[in-house]
Amino acid sequence: TRSTRPQRILKAVQNNATRGDAESVIAAIDNFCRKKEWAMNVGDDKGPILDSVVSEVSPSFALELGTYCGYSTIRIARLLPPGSRLLTLEFNPDYAAIAHQIIAWAGLQDKVELLEGPSRDLIPQMKERFGIKSFDFVFLDHWKEFYLPDTKLLEECGLLRKGTVLLADNVICPGTPKYLEYVRNSPCYESCYFKSHLEYTKVEDGLEKSVFLG
Ligand SMILES: Cc1ncnc2c1ncn2[C@@H]1O[C@H](/C=C/CNC(=O)c2cc(-c3ccc(F)cc3)cc(O)c2O)[C@@H](O)[C@H]1O
Numbered sequence: 001t002r003s004t005r006p007q008r009i010l011k012a013v014q015n016n017a018t019r020g021d022a023e024s025v026i027a028a029i030d031n032f033c034r035k036k037e038w039a040m041n042v043g044d045d046k047g048p049i050l051d052s053v054v055s056e057v058s059p060s061f062a063l064e065l066g067t068y069c070g071y072s073t074i075r076i077a078r079l080l081p082p083g084s085r086l087l088t089l090e091f092n093p094d095y096a097a098i099a100h101q102i103i104a105w106a107g108l109q110d111k112v113e114l115l116e117g118p119s120r121d122l123i124p125q126m127k128e129r130f131g132i133k134s135f136d137f138v139f140l141d142h143w144k145e146f147y148l149p150d151t152k153l154l155e156e157c158g159l160l161r162k163g164t165v166l167l168a169d170n171v172i173c174p175g176t177p178k179y180l181e182y183v184r185n186s187p188c189y190e191s192c193y194f195k196s197h198l199e200y201t202k203v204e205d206g207l208e209k210s211v212f213l214g
């Protein structure tokens, strides 16, 4: 049977990237998605914005909602200081299986914990089961209608602290209007928009950075 797009992305990594070299894995995925087959990675236009926010926060505990093939997982993990942890949540087992292999190819498996399951089930387990006190950084890139409910869930579970940075992908395209309205109007957040482009296209998209004020 025909391969899946994530399987073709993994093959592009195995054929073009050097094991243990995260930069070469990022480049291999970007080249494949720009030249061969579009895929919903944060990409090489929004990616440097993600990098700059991660570097600025330098999180000890980071959370990613929506692993997909692990592209942004690698972008984040490669910048983390030693001893810090990135938890990434993915409910599609086929995507998770591919992401595990791509993260391992980049040599970043020791910094990343890929948790299989829906975010609404895993977020309430973070303190007890995963020993998380609070997150310093959260990257939202899963189904867009879950951005707002999962942000409220993180608040309710006491997983955000004064200064936690939320960074949301796709706030223009496909768009996350309910989430944007919330973080831009809530007195508990200080928000700003980083204008960019939808991955591998000229279409406008951007990232919204929101600091939790506690
Ligand atoms: C509650 C829950 N729990 C756990 N995992 C969850 C989860 N909800 C989803 N997931 C997982 O996360 C990824 C889903 C990502 C959704 N991303 C997008 O839909 C997306 C779409 C575009 C796009 C833009 C213009 C177009 F014309 C077409 C598509 C661009 C993007 O950057 C996107 O991120 C995927 O791996 C899914 O299994």
Ligand SMILES: [Mg+2]
Residues within 6 Å of the ligand: 040, 041, 042, 141, 169, 170
């Ligand atoms: Mg996205």
